């Protein structure tokens with residue numbers, strides 16, 4: 001069992017909660033000490049159907065009894081089925097399967113490079129990304145991530161990125177002034193603090209970029225797969241990106257990512273252009289196909305909207321009565337609550353009350369319930385959350 005004092009042979013790259021989750025079912029997990037928690041972290045928007053959803057478990061069990069891995073030297077029928085579902089849902093044409101969000105983004109960045117190189121436009125050397133974005137931790141996706149705290153100590157960074165402020169019209173000048181390979185953005189910056197892009201700004205950005213022939217990559221690794229109440233968040237912005245990446249929720253906990261693209265760009269990847277040993281293997285595809293079919297269903301998407309309305313209405317009420325809440329924002333079941341102070345004590349107090357939630361930066365509580373959570377569980381969360389807020393105020397009053 002977990003012991004915070006014992007020597008660890010695992011590299012010390014994560015700040016961890018003092019908790020080991022031993023089992024889970026639906027929205028609930030049981031820790032190694034026997035305590036139950038409402039898991040409104042969903043493994044960071046991965047377990048979007050809760051823990052061990054039945055449809056996915058059945059697909060996995062059936063595939064486990066057949067074949068697990070073949071390599072991409074062989075045809076994999078479930079890749080075809082899932083690619084069709086993802087492409088049709090996104091209104092696009094082709095899909096590349098990877099193993100994570102960073103890898104899906106790497107594939108997208110390689111694709112746009114190849115596109116311009118095929119056209120012999122070698123003067124196009126950079127991709128525009130935005131301050132406080134998060135696109136992954138590999139060499140290139142770390143460079144795409146415009147956050148100094150992620151870059152520090154890893155210089156020299158992979159070249160080829162320019163950064164602009166998010167939601168600022170200033171950022172448009174560069175579209176005319178620099179020969180860009182692509183524009184890449186999140187429509188709600190997840191790791192950056194659950195910060196939604198302004199709808200007008202996004203529309204202008206996408207229109208300007210596309211009119212100049214610059215492809216727009218939307219990173220939906222966190223916002224995609226139903227998280228915000230539609231299969232992809234870009235639909236709510238009324239835009240049509242050229243490339244979309246997904247990962248987190250796609251496999252319900254099995255590692256998988258996907259890059260979805262329009263044919264204009266997808267055609268630049270020919271045999272041998274890109275590849276992955278594990279990407280899209282039969283076992284992972286069985287989980288991802290069953291997950292995607294469920295996540296895109298009307299049942300799940302209407303549930304997200306229903307529970308979301310309830311949670312946002314209550315949080316907005318709490319904001320009026322609790323001065324510690326600075327802002328409430330997000331979409332669907334991707335919820336950010338910015339406080340006037342660090343969130344760590346509040347998250348610890350919530351754990352005492354059997355609720356798990358996440359930080360997004362220092363002052364933002366990030367709540368990512370499973371998309372099939374119900375109103376009763378939402379009530380449980382809201383009741384505990386307001387108690388924790390109250391406790392925070394009382395502790396402040398005493399000091």
Ligand SMILES: *Cc1c(COP(=O)(O)O)cnc(C)c1O
Nearest residue numbers: 100101102134135136190221222
């Ligand atoms: C989590 C995340 C990534 C990175 O995904 P990994 O699977 O950790 O590589 C990339 N982009 C966004 C928006 C994310 O939230």
